[in-house]
Amino acid sequence: MRDYFKKIPETIQQLIGPRPYYIDDIGMSSSQVICFDDMILKIQECCEESENELRMIKWLQRKLPVPRILHEERADNTQFLLMSRILGQMSCDESYMDRESVLIELLAQGLKMLWSVDITDCPYSNSLEQKLRQARGRVEQGLCDMENVQEDTYGENGFRDPSDLLSWLETHKPQEDLVLAHGDYCLPNVFLQDDKISGFIDLGRCGIADRYQDIALCYRSLLNNYQGAYGGKAYSAFHPERLFEALEIKPDWEKVRYYILLDELF
Template identity: 40%
Template sequence: MFDLTKIPDCIVNKLENSAWTFDDLGMSGSTILLFDKIVLKIERQSLSSKTETELLLWLEGRLPVPKVIQAVQQDGYSFILMSRLPCEPACSDRNLQNMDHTVKALAKALKMLWNIDPVDCPFSNSLSDKLIQGKYNIENGLVDINNLEEETLSPGGFSDLWDLYNYLMKNQPILDPVFSHGDFCLPNIFISGEDVIGFVDWGRGGIADRWQDIALCVRSLRHNCIEFGKYSEMEYERYKRLLFDCLQIEPDEDKIRYYCLLDELF
């Protein structure tokens, strides 16, 4: 937990004089303070934190994202003070109880990303870049083994992380570059009914394969349907089918599996 007494004065001076709460919904490893109308995100300085700040500024007017109020790097930490999005993430209890609306909103969100011309985007999150970073993460012990899917390292899966990495290197799919969120999970998409209110957590954003976001969306949809929404496997499959019907494409299970496996290294 970050020592809150070390928040830079220039940030403290802009904080609302009101109660705040910790946001423990996501899995980014950052410290997030929620105020009534603003959010302070604190994390160790990294390429991801730098990308998020720059992407939020670049996306203003292109997508509904938090407005950066102030961004500071100090003592090895990144501090982003930004506006707070209204409404709730797609994984809220309310949204999980209305899955037809939620799935339709998720499909809209994906299409909104794809409508941004990738030619104009100065940020890359390409497969080759991710494989290089994935290898670095393995070499430096940055992969959280306890956070992997149960089947990834199992008798029916891979023997170790290097076995997984070698599979990813040898089975790279044909790419369909689009503008990508990079971590398209339900906690990062804010919705109201079938409407998309905004996107958060942009540290992995940039140009990537279309199936990067689709795969993580499908995985997150399954986790939230079955583990938190208490839906059956059959009900989840119906919502998954609805997602692809809304996207007007057929699921490519090989690419979905590939990008979910790739995400294990991050």
């Protein structure tokens, strides 16, 4: 198995040393994540997201609980990011899923922490204009998956194909209410420990965006995880809409739908 390590740059190999490890296959992206006791090595193809992940982790140091960068290196169009390991569990861990109101309260707290960050000098914008530009590129290159999507996105009661969805998104842009958005605020990307937020990870899409970018994906992630969509336990009763009570805001269902649909193209 150590063969896997052959392509890892020498400096990183030395930092890792003989530590035991396991491979994490939770993420939906094409990245590879190797977990050590105290550090994580994320290997991904160099792209706008991998660059942004590094940039945003740096910018968020001392602003929010995010990993520390231990070493970063690029070789053969691949980014190797060695970072500290966030303690605790992913928020989709059963110990939290089994306590829905605690989980929702914590996820809402996490959102409020993100929104409290001053975005004046935030180095990246993921506003609609930017997201739709990226989405257009992806549609044109045929990169949009029609399989890993919500059930009703495409088909009889949905859109014909990614291009049809993109046209709808371009003509139905909602007014933006800009905050610091995580960009992929789903349960595996929010870590909890002792009933507190212990960290945010997977920050490649983090930047300035509408508040509903994160609200919508959090809502969808609660829904999918409670339905057992990723092979976990399926719950018979769950109430993701309680997220809005915890956030003390009136839900804007149009925006929830819009941002979930937008994410289908990524």
